[in-house]
Amino acid sequence: MGAKCPIEVNNLKVSYKKEEILKDMNLTIPEKGITVILGPSGCGKSTLLKCFNRIIELEEDVKVEGEIFVDKEDILHPKTDLIALRKKMGLLLQKPQVLPMSIYDNVAFGAKLHKKMKKNELDELVERELKKVNLWDEVKERLNSSAQSLSIGQQQRLCLARGLAVEPEIILGDEPTSALDPLSAEIIEKLFLSLKENYTIILVTHILRQAKRLADYVAFIYLGEVVECGKKEEFFNNPKDERTKRYLSGIIAG
Amino acid sequence: MDDNFFVRLKGRRVSNRFVRRFSYITSLSLFFLFALIVLMLSTEGIPLIREVGLKGVFFDKEWLPTEGKFGLFNFIFASFYTTLLALLFSIPVSILTAIYLSEYLKKKVAMYFKLIFDVLSGVSPVIYGFWGIVVIVPFVRKTIQPICEKLFPCRIFLSDNKSGFSVLSASIVLAIMVSPLIVSISEEVIRAIPFEIRQSTASLGATKWEIIKKVLLKRARGGIFAAIILSFSRSIGETMAVLMVAGCQIKGTPISFFDASYPLPALIANTFGETMSIPLYKSAIFLASLVLLILTLLGNFIGWIILLRIEEEQS
Amino acid sequence: MKKIEESIFKFLMVSSLVLLIMALLSITIAVFVKGYNALSLKMIFTTPKGGYYLGKEGGILNAILGSIIIALSATILSFIYSFFIVFYINVYRYSKSNFSKSVRFLLDLLWGIPSIVYGAFGFAIMLIFKIPASMIAGIITLSFVILPIMARTMDETLRMIPFELKQVGFSLGATRLEISYKIMLRQSLPGILTAILLSFGRGLGDAASVLMTCSFSDSLPTSLLKPVATLPLSVFFQLSTPFKEVQERGYASAFVLTFLMLFVSLIARLCTKSLSKNVVK
Ligand SMILES: Nc1ncnc2c1ncn2[C@@H]1O[C@H](COP(=O)(O)OP(=O)(O)OP(=O)(O)O)[C@@H](O)[C@H]1O
Numbered sequence A: 001m002g003a004k005c006p007i008e009v010n011n012l013k014v015s016y017k018k019e020e021i022l023k024d025m026n027l028t029i030p031e032k033g034i035t036v037i038l039g040p041s042g043c044g045k046s047t048l049l050k051c052f053n054r055i056i057e058l059e060e061d062v063k064v065e066g067e068i069f070v071d072k073e074d075i076l077h078p079k080t081d082l083i084a085l086r087k088k089m090g091l092l093l094q095k096p097q098v099l100p101m102s103i104y105d106n107v108a109f110g111a112k113l114h115k116k117m118k119k120n121e122l123d124e125l126v127e128r129e130l131k132k133v134n135l136w137d138e139v140k141e142r143l144n145s146s147a148q149s150l151s152i153g154q155q156q157r158l159c160l161a162r163g164l165a166v167e168p169e170i171i172l173g174d175e176p177t178s179a180l181d182p183l184s185a186e187i188i189e190k191l192f193l194s195l196k197e198n199y200t201i202i203l204v205t206h207i208l209r210q211a212k213r214l215a216d217y218v219a220f221i222y223l224g225e226v227v228e229c230g231k232k233e234e235f236f237n238n239p240k241d242e243r244t245k246r247y248l249s250g251i252i253a254g
Numbered sequence B: 001m002d003d004n005f006f007v008r009l010k011g012r013r014v015s016n017r018f019v020r021r022f023s024y025i026t027s028l029s030l031f032f033l034f035a036l037i038v039l040m041l042s043t044e045g046i047p048l049i050r051e052v053g054l055k056g057v058f059f060d061k062e063w064l065p066t067e068g069k070f071g072l073f074n075f076i077f078a079s080f081y082t083t084l085l086a087l088l089f090s091i092p093v094s095i096l097t098a099i100y101l102s103e104y105l106k107k108k109v110a111m112y113f114k115l116i117f118d119v120l121s122g123v124s125p126v127i128y129g130f131w132g133i134v135v136i137v138p139f140v141r142k143t144i145q146p147i148c149e150k151l152f153p154c155r156i157f158l159s160d161n162k163s164g165f166s167v168l169s170a171s172i173v174l175a176i177m178v179s180p181l182i183v184s185i186s187e188e189v190i191r192a193i194p195f196e197i198r199q200s201t202a203s204l205g206a207t208k209w210e211i212i213k214k215v216l217l218k219r220a221r222g223g224i225f226a227a228i229i230l231s232f233s234r235s236i237g238e239t240m241a242v243l244m245v246a247g248c249q250i251k252g253t254p255i256s257f258f259d260a261s262y263p264l265p266a267l268i269a270n271t272f273g274e275t276m277s278i279p280l281y282k283s284a285i286f287l288a289s290l291v292l293l294i295l296t297l298l299g300n301f302i303g304w305i306i307l308l309r310i311e312e313e314q315s
Numbered sequence C: 001m002k003k004i005e006e007s008i009f010k011f012l013m014v015s016s017l018v019l020l021i022m023a024l025l026s027i028t029i030a031v032f033v034k035g036y037n038a039l040s041l042k043m044i045f046t047t048p049k050g051g052y053y054l055g056k057e058g059g060i061l062n063a064i065l066g067s068i069i070i071a072l073s074a075t076i077l078s079f080i081y082s083f084f085i086v087f088y089i090n091v092y093r094y095s096k097s098n099f100s101k102s103v104r105f106l107l108d109l110l111w112g113i114p115s116i117v118y119g120a121f122g123f124a125i126m127l128i129f130k131i132p133a134s135m136i137a138g139i140i141t142l143s144f145v146i147l148p149i150m151a152r153t154m155d156e157t158l159r160m161i162p163f164e165l166k167q168v169g170f171s172l173g174a175t176r177l178e179i180s181y182k183i184m185l186r187q188s189l190p191g192i193l194t195a196i197l198l199s200f201g202r203g204l205g206d207a208a209s210v211l212m213t214c215s216f217s218d219s220l221p222t223s224l225l226k227p228v229a230t231l232p233l234s235v236f237f238q239l240s241t242p243f244k245e246v247q248e249r250g251y252a253s254a255f256v257l258t259f260l261m262l263f264v265s266l267i268a269r270l271c272t273k274s275l276s277k278n279v280v281k
């Protein structure tokens, strides 16, 4: 792989209580572009994603071992500045989760935490981020109404704008289209394609066709292990591992 | 990331840490408060036991503070008598109501009834006492007592107390006060029984009533028991309403329904003011409070443990 | 045979429900009928006159003001106290952690302690520090009585908040403090308001604790260090006197007290709706 590697996962192990969910995982994710993490349900994709910004630690009885290097720094090290780390990673959940406030405040929320901003700066920021996700024209008339009033698809775009507003370098998406109708899903997909020039995007999905449409790189996870990873063409046209072949041909259910 | 971010972050961290510590201490202080309540009542109450002995306090029937006799037996007995009689009235009515609300009414309609119970059970105990004085006491005096005396002339229906302020009046008022609690907990427990269980029994050809009798009540009995225990605690600690209608005369052990009753909380409320000057008298009042505390804590402890178990089983 | 049994029980169930509802209705009716006759503007806007405690003239303004001041202050105190506890066990600690569970259990136990016992506790403290029966003693004791109600009701609403909402806060780089007051607080605002009003209502109606700590007074509440009148005690004392005029004040107090409590609980339900504008479902 030619690209620089901003994320390198070494021997990552995660367990809930005594149950091991991720077993000795090794993975490199290149800079910029979209890396799709593929795998059947329950294989640990969300768990892996939550390790990147260490949201995983919010849950009780989790144990995380191993190393994850981001920009040559081990983010699993206890001394890691969690807030700086999380600012660097924008997370998009499966079900859009808006904050209990107005549309405007939703977008401004993260940015306001990290930086003192004047009213006009904030206005600019909100407009800019909403434009990035193609939501501005739909909501500019009602920025002060509750974010709850938006449609699900709009909410997901709002969540993306909210994440982008804190100026992350890496975007993590956990099946961000699975709760949406096909049309909204398509809009989100297009957004990802337009964002991949400037951000490193890690996208979890179990929809093969979506992976084919979006991916630059693919990692296939099965039962808590990385089975195969590589460039998209190679992965889809010339899979090496037996399990990958079976998954691609639909024998292992998605 | 610019310096501005890190400078700001430092401030955010400091205030976060401060609030964390402060809240931690606040939460811990709750345990301290609890310990303090137990401790205070014990240190004030134990001297009497030391002086008069356990037997003298709990089994002596004589309450003559000026002569140094502090037998709490009659008060404790009256507390149990009134409370158990109240539960005797309340339990069947409440459980039948709970079954009706959960099994025969739509959730929405049941909600309205529960709302009424909810609002009215929040009304001041003094109001229940007021109701007792203007409605129940006259009713007992004018109707129930004469009828009972005629029909069943035996010890528990005969009394020379003709005022209507009696064990029975207090029990009726208490029964109405605690019923909403039993209804709402039992209703929730019964409603929470999974649909599949009803269905599988129904498919065996059981009628609705049989399902209720054989399956639902059996499954809900833990929760209903907890509700009863909790309402026992509630009613044994109830002060004002009882104080207003129970008669509260120091006149031996109440036997008849129509005897005046003088339960522990009423004793505390009535006498605390005059006790300051006599050390043992003061101690007796705090000991009475301690007994009440232990009784209610015990009830609540058992009740909540059962309910927590049920909740955990369900999730 | 089975049919008959079911009908009998169904009849019993309906009668039980009717009986309970009738009893509760009869309480409201008794209060409103007796109270309505006793009520007048003079009753509401004057203090008792014509003699110490058993004066046959005047109204219940002392008790109305006293009750509101005491209940309000106690509500504020216990709100501040429970606020930190509740956010601590739900945001700083995992909601289901052992620590949070034990705090919750302790609050349930405290809820079950009768208010007369809190009264005795307050009284014991007053004896130690030689504080006479006074408004301040009443306020503090009452705030212990309503603390568990406030804290547990708030806790229930915070516990219902979806975990994802916290997750969003964290992933945007918020501290727990910021998550508490910028996200969780907004989301639980209706629930918190309900908790406050519920506790205020309980505070208005509680008599046993104030009986032991702030006594009663014929004059308006003016000082934290003096005894003060409250509505429940106004009902209690004045009803037990043999004088008809004094009893009238008791009836009026019962009316005002019930009215206030029902009003508060109505407001609680209305406000909850209007505050949930931004709440995420
Ligand atoms: N909080 C938790 N406690 C215990 N086990 C958990 C927890 N969260 C997840 N798991 C377990 O970890 C495993 C992996 O979960 P994960 O959510 O990472 O799967 P996934 O690949 O994202 O699946 P999906 O495609 O369904 O989202 C599952 O078997 C799940 O049961």
Ligand SMILES: [Mg+2]
Pocket (backbone or CB within 6 Å): A045, A046, A047, A174
């Ligand atoms: Mg997942």
